[in-house]
Amino acid sequence: xxxxxxxRQPSLAQLRAFxxxxxxxxxxxxxxALGMSQPALSGALSALEETLGVTLxxxxxxxxxxxxxxxxxxxxxxxxxxxxxxxxxxxxxxxxPFTGVxxxxxxxxxxxxxxxTVLRLVHDRYPRLDLQVHEEHTASLLDGLAAxxxxxxxxxxxxxxxxxxxxxxxxxxxxxxxxPGHQLGGRDGIPRxxxxxxxxxxxxxxxxxxxxxxxxCREAGSAGVAATTTAAGLSTLVQLVAGGLGVxxxxxxxxEVETSRAxxxxxxxxxxxxxxxxxxxxxxxxxxxxxxYDQLAAALRGAMRDLPVRTVDDxxxxxxxxxxxxxxxxxxxxxxGAGG
Numbered sequence: 240x241x242x243x244x245x246x247r248q249p250s251l252a253q254l255r256a257f258x259x260x261x262x263x264x265x266x267x268x269x270x271x272a273l274g275m276s277q278p279a280l281s282g283a284l285s286a287l288e289e290t291l292g293v294t295l296x297x298x299x300x301x302x303x304x305x306x307x308x309x310x311x312x313x314x315x316x317x318x319x320x321x322x323x324x325x326x327x328x329x330x331x332x333x334x335x336p337f338t339g340v341x342x343x344x345x346x347x348x349x350x351x352x353x354x355x356t357v358l359r360l361v362h363d364r365y366p367r368l369d370l371q372v373h374e375e376h377t378a379s380l381l382d383g384l385a386a387x388x389x390x391x392x393x394x395x396x397x398x399x400x401x402x403x404x405x406x407x408x409x410x411x412x413x414x415x416x417x418x419p420g421h422q423l424g425g426r427d428g429i430p431r432x433x434x435x436x437x438x439x440x441x442x443x444x445x446x447x448x449x450x451x452x453x454x455x456c457r458e459a460g461s462a463g464v465a466a467t468t469t470a471a472g473l474s475t476l477v478q479l480v481a482g483g484l485g486v487x488x489x490x491x492x493x494x495e496v497e498t499s500r501a502x503x504x505x506x507x508x509x510x511x512x513x514x515x516x517x518x519x520x521x522x523x524x525x526x527x528x529x530x531x532y533d534q535l536a537a538a539l540r541g542a543m544r545d546l547p548v549r550t551v552d553d554x555x556x557x558x559x560x561x562x563x564x565x566x567x568x569x570x571x572x573x574x575x576g577a578g579g
Contacts, residue, residue: 256283261313337365344380344389352492392521406520406536409548412513424505438485491547
């Protein structure tokens with residue numbers, strides 16, 4: 240299309256003038272319906288006829304008639320205007336907060352334990368929000384966010400990625416999970432240095448929780464972990480512990496779900512400051528829905544206060560939150576933990 244062709248496109252004002260004349264077959268009535276003067280209406284109609292290169296109406300002193308071309312094109316003009324109206328209505332709906340589609344990416348070590356809370360909140364508070372959930376590893380989620388395939392992420396931070404803004408939700412402690420009869424099982428206040436002597440089972444490469452566990456071991460003074468046995472998910476990892484192959488670290492939100500899958504597993508809590516991870520929402524910096532996502536983060540912090548976590552504000556620090564105990568399983572122990 241040439242520049243000249245673009246300049247000769249009909250305008251919406253011209254189409255509205257023509258549609259009004261076609262409906263009323265009277266210039267004065269049509270002008271009144273549009274809230275414009277008759278000369279302006281006539282000028283818009285003449286400009287449309289010139290742009291299209293056809294005569295649309297026959298003008299007489301007593302009446303207005305549509306030409307055969309006008310009869311045919313009037314229906315098309317009304318259709319175009321209807322579609323424009325529908326476009327505006329859809330844009331208005333999308334502009335309203337918590338409506339339309341929200342594509343949420345979640346890491347596997349968060350999804351099973353937090354999604355019930357997230358889905359319940361969205362269902363109860365934002366019924367017009369079309370939430371679509373995608374469970375993927377961190378690297379894939381970040382690629383999806385950058386490419387526009389995903390709108391918002393729920394994952395462990397910090398990410399340290401340019402162009403991504405983090406909205407912290409909570410901190411949670413790591414707990415040591417041991418097989419039945421283990422000397423550390425059921426204890427409170429164990430030092431991190433015990434990790435130097437333990438056979439720690441890890442998730443496969445690609446899980447951020449694996450990297451966090453390795454960081455905790457390094458902080459404890461361990462030279463490294465001989466990962467002769469690994470697992471693709473926390474459920475398998477816990478079963479390996481139950482089978483006596485070693486011990487592992489679980490985030491507190493996962494403890495009740497995962498340890499209930501195996502009999503007589505024991506837990507032990509670390510001394511203050513306990514190793515921990517931070518969970519947050521992550522969005523593209525500068526996204527048009529930033530205010531909406533800020534409000535969603537605040538709502539999630541409130542909804543997650545019944546979980547065994549410490550909710551945080553916008554990153555300035557931690558607030559007080561009720562720490563839910565693990566439960567009444569034999570050998571299980573609970574601790575409020577620390578770290579903020």
